[in-house]
Amino acid sequence: MTDPGDGRLSDEELVRYSRQIVLREVGGSGQLRLRESAVAVVGAGGLGSPALLYLAVAGVGRLTVIDDDRVSLDNLQRQVLHDTASVGEPKADAARRRLGTLNPNVQVDAVAARLDAGNAAALLRGHHAVVDGSDNFTTKLAVNDACVRLGVTAVIGSVLRFEGQVVTVPPGAPCYRCLVGEEPPEGLVPACSAAGVLGAVAGMVGSLQAAEVLRILLGAGEPAGGRVLLLEALRPRLRAVAFPPDPACPACAAAPRAAAPIS
Numbered sequence: 064m065t066d067p068g069d070g071r072l073s074d075e076e077l078v079r080y081s082r083q084i085v086l087r088e089v090g091g092s093g094q095l096r097l098r099e100s101a102v103a104v105v106g107a108g109g110l111g112s113p114a115l116l117y118l119a120v121a122g123v124g125r126l127t128v129i130d131d132d133r134v135s136l137d138n139l140q141r142q143v144l145h146d147t148a149s150v151g152e153p154k155a156d157a158a159r160r161r162l163g164t165l166n167p168n169v170q171v172d173a174v175a176a177r178l179d180a181g182n183a184a185a186l187l188r189g190h191h192a193v194v195d196g197s198d199n200f201t202t203k204l205a206v207n208d209a210c211v212r213l214g215v216t217a218v219i220g221s222v223l224r225f226e227g228q229v230v231t232v233p234p235g236a237p238c239y240r241c242l243v244g245e246e247p248p249e250g251l252v253p254a255c256s257a258a259g260v261l262g263a264v265a266g267m268v269g270s271l272q273a274a275e276v277l278r279i280l281l282g283a284g285e286p287a288g289g290r291v292l293l294l295e296a297l298r299p300r301l302r303a304v305a306f307p308p309d310p311a312c313p314a315c316a317a318a319p320r321a322a323a324p325i326s
């Protein structure tokens with residue numbers, strides 16, 4: 064369906080994406096840029112679901128879904144990518160199937176593996192941006208460290224109860240490890256399973272992550288680095304709070320001086 068490689072949008076694409084092509088920040092050239100972009104999403108859960116849905120329908124050409132979990136019944140309250148019929152199925156496979164029905168122009172690669180510090184660079188290399196929707200610090204720091212080293216923009220999200228945060232880390236900006244330091248001891252930060260989370264709030268955070276990725280791919284708006292977006296859904300309000308680089312950050316010390324080209 065996608066016009067293969069001649070640098071033009073097909074008639075189908077012009078209609079499908081017409082509401083965003085009319086945006087000055089997108090246009091035909093921006094839409095082509097999205098089509099040529101590759102984004103990895105770590106975790107096809109409460110944050111990864113809305114992020115993947117919006118990236119797929121916006122026409123990001125290649126999406127890699129990384130998740131080693133299977134769909135369970137208590138996921139469905141917030142993980143809107145999955146449905147009742149997919150309970151028991153690997154989330155990466157369920158995600159690929161659903162995204163394929165939403166937008167067959169998008170190539171979706173399903174990786175049913177757990178990302179860790181050992182395989183993160185291999186899994187994330189070759190993408191233009193990475194969305195982290197994982198539910199633990201170990202994975203978030205592995206994503207952060209690999210992206211900083213690869214020179215790939217990371218958009219790291221988290222949600223708990225009625226609060227969420229999004230940290231965008233473009234190459235050269237203060238990173239997620241600069242913000243949070245070392246991994247907190249196990250049990251200090253409660254998990255969603257114990258503390259609870261409202262699905263709509265997870266949806267807001269995942270949508271913010273998708274919007275950050277799209278505007279970075281398009282080069283639209285203000286530079287994204289050095290700020291954490293804090294969402295408080297009970298008040299409700301959204302704030303951007305600046306944070307400085309940590310001169311002792313080991314991840315930033317391992318960063319290349321210039322952004323690495325996409326291979």
Ligand SMILES: [Zn+2]
Pocket residue numbers: 237238239240241242309312313314315
């Ligand atoms: Zn850092």
